[in-house]
């Protein structure tokens with residue numbers, strides 16, 4: 001069976017699945033002006049895509065932004081010279097919480113995750129303080145300047 005299944009996005013924003021050969025109208029608003037987003041070779045993969053598309057918007061955005069963050073993280077770390085100031089700077093950014101503070105604990109775990117034995121988190125912070133990038137918030141965390 002070479003039947004093709006399509007994931008359709010309606011003008012009303014609803015996503016639904018259909019056979020390509022017998023495109024149906026939107027089950028929510030009845031419009032047939034939907035646009036095909038993707039094609040599938042099996043109803044099963046279509047069903048999965050529909051289910052994923054109809055995740056509550058916020059959750060799917062969160063998942064997407066997490067994936068995007070992970071991809072850019074890899075790209076940044078991959079492109080920059082290992083151990084260079086830019087690579088270290090990106091690790092520092094990854095170690096910064098949503099409150100804008102970089103903690104030494106997080107920094108050392110991120111350095112470890114990236115496989116750095118040197119420089120240590122203390123050295124990175126010491127250097128950044130000298131450069132005037134960070135200033136101490138308390139004994140464990142730093143703010144960016």
Ligand SMILES: [Zn+2]
Nearest residue numbers: 010012026029
């Ligand atoms: Zn619709």
